[in-house]
Amino acid sequence: MASEEIETSKFLKDKEAGRNAPEKQKELESSDTSCGFSIFKGPTLQRFATAHMFVIMYGLAGCFLAMAFTYFTGTITTMEKRFNIPTKISGLITVGNDISTVFSSAFLSYYASRGHRPRWVALGLIIIALFCLLMLTPHFFYGAGEEALRLTEEYGLTESIDTSVNSTEKNDALCHEKNSNCVKGAEDYMPIVLFFIAQFVGGIGCSLFYAPGLSYMDDSSASSKTPAMLSLTTFLRMLGPAMGFSIVSLCLRLYIDPFKTPLITTKDPRWMGAWWLGWILITVILLIAAVFVGMFPKEMPSAKARRLKADDDEDIPLAKRSFQDMLDSLKRLARNKVYVYNMLASILYFFGYMPFWIFTPKYIEIQYRQSASTSTMATGTWALGFSAAGVLISGYVISKYKPSARAMAAWNFVVDYLTVAGILCYILVGCDESDRANSLSILPTGDSCSASCDCEYVYYSPVCSPENITYISACHAGCTEKGLDALGKTIYSGCRCMGNSPNLTSLSGLTSLASQSQIAMDGACPVDCNKQFIIFMAVMCFLKFVGATGRSSNLLLALRCVPSRDKTFSLGFSSMVYSVLTFIPSPIVFGYMLDSYCLVWGKTCSSKGNCWIYDTKSLRYTMNLVCASLIFVGSFWNIGVWYHAKDIKVFDEEETVNQTKKDEEIELKEKPKVIVQTGTLNNP
Structure with a gap:
């Protein structure tokens, strides 16, 4: 009797467990599609679990990320003056984030695809906030520096300066016997080490932000809506450089020590702005953005419905992916000609255009004698405004007219040729007064x-x-x-x-x-280069617009030319390859190029410091010719992409719907004929 009760009890438990299993599975699955975390959950947040909302938040987060790295670009020349850093060392600092990308991008993007991708993106934003804090630390450790403080009124109160015109007292800046000391303290390499570590940390954050975020966005939206989504998020991200350069311009208008009164103006080449001030604001913004992005679900409800409806038998379950699977993905990518040719074309394009992304404010300063504040403001407003317009217009055209993959590839090499023509125009837009x-x-x-x-x-x-x-x-x-x-x-x-x-x-x-x-x-003799500066800005705005029109199409090709299961890994792997072959060597190469045309160095006790005067004419010819040649060679690989892209379906979802409608129409047309024929057979 006891045994019967035990068996009955066991049977009831098993039965109950069988009933509860689907409910538990359902509860587990619903947790993957619900917004929020911990106590911050509920129906109020769940209504934001849409692809459109993620695109907006991801685009804004990308805007803040771009703002951080653009702020670094805009303050490079000021940091060079403050810490006596040559341009080749600045280039080496810049590639710190790309070096970390090499080691982290492919692995993190592959394994991040198996987890909660929005939270991986949020972690990336937190790491980039840490990068901002590390960029700030050299100022707190070393302060404004004596070279900047000696140009303030407060310094003059402690170091009495005889302002009498009849004064015969010797001054370090005047000609006298050889008994003065060299510039001390400039041989300290710790600020350079801190900047490099900060960039290295920032690269890890970028690896966690881009590949998982783009693949999550593409999976969450219908393929017919992907171009519009990409255009919107790219547009929002492009607001970041505009905001970053605007913050740079405002900060550099303030003296490096805002609590002291400078004796010089912003037009003086010795002016050092408050380069460190903007990092505080950007850190706070990034941390807030990380919280909002991390609240999105592991998988969008609509995306999950499509995934369950589709036949994914060929795909490898995310939980069972291994290192061997990653190697198999790599082999598939290596055999994909569109993917390989597109990557080779992008490598040469990025290599050639890199100095204009990093050194444009510096180029404007040395070529057209503009202040650091004016250079960054012009780069971050006019030029990026045209870039944003290019992205929006191209996104609208692609969404409305749905061009084929071949048409997109064709436009990419047209963009290359227009870019080459614009860069050659830069050679002609020189300022003779500045050169002389x-x-x-x-x-x-x-x-x-x-x-x-x-x-x-x-x-x-x-x-x-x-x-x-x-x-x-x-x-x-x-x-x-x-x-x-x-x-x-x-x-x-x-x-x-x-x-x-x-x-x-x-x-x-x-x-x-x-x-x-x-x-x-x-002070330096006045030089008027305003006319040439305006012409340069007009050409640069045209190039920004043209280049931006090819971003959405190029990214669509990169997403559509690979199988769905390899999408995240392909983005991460391409980021790693771009870092090794482009983003690391290009800033170093062009940094050495800039230094090779330096005429006047700020010499220190142990080595050369930063450059003060360049051979602007020789630099203008050499740099622009090298850049134009690289992009021109890369255009031939885009022709290869055009040739092999004929079988790529960019809008496969809509094509499937249209094909289904056509089949139904054919079936309806043929069905009456079959009935008549059957009636004839049955009733002879």
């Missing part, structure tokens, strides 16, 4: 008149002669005395390296200096 001024600036440095002066380690403090020639410093001009005119402007006198000056008695407040006839005004 830079070449004249170095002529007096080797003159025997300043050979007895101790100018080797003098700070870069340009002065302008009456002949409109800029000297590196008053020391290099052979000046022996310093004073002020009636307007409070600094005047250097006794400048024996200058020619005879014309009619000095007409200068106000210089009657006591008129007899000396050799004077110099503080």
